[in-house]
Amino acid sequence: MTMTPEEFNTYRSRMNERILSEDNKVMKRFFSLDGQTYAEGHLPVKTKEMLGLVSSMVLRCDDCVRYHLEKCHEEGLSTPELMEILSIANLVGGSICIPHTRRAIEYWDLLLTKT
Amino acid sequence: MTMTPEEFNTYRSRMNERILSEDNKVMKRFFSLDGQTYAEGHLPVKTKEMLGLVSSMVLRCDDCVRYHLEKCHEEGLSTPELMEILSIANLVGGSICIPHTRRAIEYWDLLLTKT
Amino acid sequence: MTMTPEEFNTYRSRMNERILSEDNKVMKRFFSLDGQTYAEGHLPVKTKEMLGLVSSMVLRCDDCVRYHLEKCHEEGLSTPELMEILSIANLVGGSICIPHTRRAIEYWDLLLTKT
Amino acid sequence: MTMTPEEFNTYRSRMNERILSEDNKVMKRFFSLDGQTYAEGHLPVKTKEMLGLVSSMVLRCDDCVRYHLEKCHEEGLSTPELMEILSIANLVGGSICIPHTRRAIEYWDLLLTKT
Amino acid sequence: MTMTPEEFNTYRSRMNERILSEDNKVMKRFFSLDGQTYAEGHLPVKTKEMLGLVSSMVLRCDDCVRYHLEKCHEEGLSTPELMEILSIANLVGGSICIPHTRRAIEYWDLLLTKT
Amino acid sequence: MTMTPEEFNTYRSRMNERILSEDNKVMKRFFSLDGQTYAEGHLPVKTKEMLGLVSSMVLRCDDCVRYHLEKCHEEGLSTPELMEILSIANLVGGSICIPHTRRAIEYWDLLLTKT
Numbered sequence: 001m002t003m004t005p006e007e008f009n010t011y012r013s014r015m016n017e018r019i020l021s022e023d024n025k026v027m028k029r030f031f032s033l034d035g036q037t038y039a040e041g042h043l044p045v046k047t048k049e050m051l052g053l054v055s056s057m058v059l060r061c062d063d064c065v066r067y068h069l070e071k072c073h074e075e076g077l078s079t080p081e082l083m084e085i086l087s088i089a090n091l092v093g094g095s096i097c098i099p100h101t102r103r104a105i106e107y108w109d110l111l112l113t114k115t
Numbered sequence: 116m117t118m119t120p121e122e123f124n125t126y127r128s129r130m131n132e133r134i135l136s137e138d139n140k141v142m143k144r145f146f147s148l149d150g151q152t153y154a155e156g157h158l159p160v161k162t163k164e165m166l167g168l169v170s171s172m173v174l175r176c177d178d179c180v181r182y183h184l185e186k187c188h189e190e191g192l193s194t195p196e197l198m199e200i201l202s203i204a205n206l207v208g209g210s211i212c213i214p215h216t217r218r219a220i221e222y223w224d225l226l227l228t229k230t
Numbered sequence: 231m232t233m234t235p236e237e238f239n240t241y242r243s244r245m246n247e248r249i250l251s252e253d254n255k256v257m258k259r260f261f262s263l264d265g266q267t268y269a270e271g272h273l274p275v276k277t278k279e280m281l282g283l284v285s286s287m288v289l290r291c292d293d294c295v296r297y298h299l300e301k302c303h304e305e306g307l308s309t310p311e312l313m314e315i316l317s318i319a320n321l322v323g324g325s326i327c328i329p330h331t332r333r334a335i336e337y338w339d340l341l342l343t344k345t
Numbered sequence: 346m347t348m349t350p351e352e353f354n355t356y357r358s359r360m361n362e363r364i365l366s367e368d369n370k371v372m373k374r375f376f377s378l379d380g381q382t383y384a385e386g387h388l389p390v391k392t393k394e395m396l397g398l399v400s401s402m403v404l405r406c407d408d409c410v411r412y413h414l415e416k417c418h419e420e421g422l423s424t425p426e427l428m429e430i431l432s433i434a435n436l437v438g439g440s441i442c443i444p445h446t447r448r449a450i451e452y453w454d455l456l457l458t459k460t
Numbered sequence: 461m462t463m464t465p466e467e468f469n470t471y472r473s474r475m476n477e478r479i480l481s482e483d484n485k486v487m488k489r490f491f492s493l494d495g496q497t498y499a500e501g502h503l504p505v506k507t508k509e510m511l512g513l514v515s516s517m518v519l520r521c522d523d524c525v526r527y528h529l530e531k532c533h534e535e536g537l538s539t540p541e542l543m544e545i546l547s548i549a550n551l552v553g554g555s556i557c558i559p560h561t562r563r564a565i566e567y568w569d570l571l572l573t574k575t
Numbered sequence: 576m577t578m579t580p581e582e583f584n585t586y587r588s589r590m591n592e593r594i595l596s597e598d599n600k601v602m603k604r605f606f607s608l609d610g611q612t613y614a615e616g617h618l619p620v621k622t623k624e625m626l627g628l629v630s631s632m633v634l635r636c637d638d639c640v641r642y643h644l645e646k647c648h649e650e651g652l653s654t655p656e657l658m659e660i661l662s663i664a665n666l667v668g669g670s671i672c673i674p675h676t677r678r679a680i681e682y683w684d685l686l687l688t689k690t
Contacts, residue, residue: 015447018454024428026497027435033493034440037486037666042655047622051660054626055633055667056441058324060176061405063444064667080617083139088623090142091612092630092639094288094324095149096171099178102130109133141612148608152321152601157310162277163318166284170322173285173554175406179322195272198369203278205372206267207285207294209518209554210379211401214408217360224363245562248569254543256382257550263378264555267371286556290636291520293559313599320602325609326631329638332590339593382551387540392507396545399511400518400552403669409552425502433508436497437515437524439633439669475677478684484658487665494670516671521635523674 002106005114008066038071046075050085057089057097057104065104073111082108117221120229123181153186161190165200172204172212172219180219188226197223232336235344238296268301276305280315287319287327287334295334303341312338347451350459353411383416391420395430402434402442402449410449418456427453462566465574468526498531506535510545517549517557517564525564533571542568577681580689583641613646621650625660632664632672632679640679648686657683 003011020028038048049071056064072082086104090097118126135143153163164186171179187197201219205212233241250258268278279301286294302312316334320327348356365373383393394416401409417427431449435442463471480488498508509531516524532542546564550557578586595603613623624646631639647657661679665672 026432087141
């Protein structure tokens with residue numbers, strides 16, 4: 001029902017390249033700044049990706065959730081840790097986040113299988 | 116274009132079970148509390164489901180809309196009553212709710228056909 | 231801490247008149263249509279005002295909440311009924327609605343005192 | 346991955362007719378008022394459609410974005426102008442708008458091909 | 461009831477300086493990029509500020525609305541043009557934008573008086 | 576311009592008691608569950624409060640931000656760590672979060688002074 005990680009990443013890369021090909025400076029800098037935001041700093045990358053994930057959940061953006069799920073997975077997030085992030089998202093953002101939680105877990109399971 | 120009620124309910128049940136299998140207490144209690152919220156009280160179930168429906172519409176969550184449309188249908192909501200709920204949602208939430216109104220009516224028609 | 235009903239209504243009336251004085255047709259029709267939306271129809275006024283209230287709560291607009299609280303009060307809504315509307319708003323919209331719930335109850339108490 | 350302009354317009358027209366067939370006066374007037382909003386006034390149609398587009402982007406409604414992209418295209422918006430609108434949307438609305446930017450550009454390219 | 465332009469600008473400048481004094485690179489670049497976004501490009505500054513204004517209205521951020529009202533005023537926006545921007549915001553974003561429209565017009569009138 | 580921590584906490588406690596005095600079971604359980612969500616689990620309290628803070632920022636709820644700032648302060652969050660959380664919030668949620676960032680820093684400085 002959800003996209004597979006492969007489908008998502010192929011589409012994401014293709015369209016990001018298309019956007020950047022337009023040579024709009026603000027957009028290029030915004031994409032670049034977006035990358036820098038999650039770099040190691042006073043907070044470790046794993047924490048920052050968790051912050052990106054919970055923000056994406058409460059703002060209810062499935063593609064952003066998928067992106068940060070992959071990064072969290074790479075950073076070694078465990079499923080019980082993920083459940084605690086999702087429970088905070090649901091409490092703060094309400095039951096309106098439940099459908100996004102279903103799609104998040106479905107994608108997470110695909111990421112776990114892939115490994 | 117939209118999911119059928121059968122597809123939606125199958126997916127919804129399967130993923131809810133998956134989420135609850137993780138044994139996260141906050142999530143379990145949140146799901147349980149979500150159910151209690153719409154139980155008969157000082158307000159009848161039908162009114163509460165209408166409140167859930169209009170909230171889902173203005174927050175623009177298609178899956179939540181589908182869920183409450185089913186409950187409203189079970190509670191005997193008529194199509195002219197539904198239209199008044201949708202018109203309040205559109206006025207309060209703006210034209211940004213129109214695409215969700217289209218999908219809501221499409222799902223409602225599937226529910227009416229099913230019966 | 232919140233506005234009193236008198237302050238709110240004075241400000242609301244004064245600024246609505248100011249807006250309408252500009253003679254923008256779309257705005258005038260939108261204001262007029264907004265009024266028609268809550269008129270008696272297949273659903274009674276009280277139900278429509280409850281729908282307006284819960285929508286305003288989940289979209290977190292304190293002034294809209296104040297407006298619909300007044301209308302609900304005029305329609306004879308009881309405090310236990312109000313609490314059920316607020317509990318649906320909090321479950322659907324999440325803990326982010328709690329501060330708005332505090333201000334809603336504070337305003338409601340002012341409306342009750344006024345009578 | 347996105348709908349084609351033909352699929353979108355067919356679905357949109359069919360469901361709008363279905364909604365209006367229900368004879369709910371508020372909904373009919375709202376749809377009519379929505380049309381009037383973008384008519385030539387003190388601001389030209391092109392500017393109004395750009396305002397509709399950026400609003401749809403920051404509110405993250407893909408169907409509304411598609412609708413205004415078509416109108417902007419009819420009004421002769423250029424791709425570099427579109428990129429500046431999208432960059433404002435991303436700055437104001439944040440990286441949560443990036444997935445919608447991808448789908449917007451994909452749809453825009455379909456509109457350009459069609460011509 | 462609203463802040464005056466002087467109060468708003470004093471507070472805004474003081475706190476922006478405070479934020480930038482922390483020397484967080486992402487935040488500094490984000491603030492700088494935010495400025496670049498509204499610079500003359502394929503679209504004139506006035507159009508970009510109108511796009512920023514309507515985005516701020518539908519996202520319902522009073523301080524962002526105040527900021528773009530000032531910029532629009534500097535760019536020579538007329539009151540009838542402003543009303544058309546606000547009418548688009550209300551149609552797209554719904555009646556939930558009415559309280560923000562009231563505060564926008566109040567601030568606009570203060571800007572007109574100042575001149 | 577912002578509330579002091581004392582004003583905020585006094586108001587918050589008084590109104591929470593008022594809400595709970597109504598004896599609405601769903602609301603009571605929701606408030607209780609909200610507390611449990613941030614308890615030590617697989618993730619430490621400090622991380623959970625950071626997740627609550629960033630969620631409150633992107634959903635733009637000043638009172639929720641104040642609440643989590645206090646908790647983060649109690650958990651020993653440093654100002655550079657706070658700046659990284661705020662920079663993620665601004666990137667994900669956009670410039671619309673800047674006014675909330677100003678009020679967050681103002682409140683944070685009051686918390687630091689208090690100690």
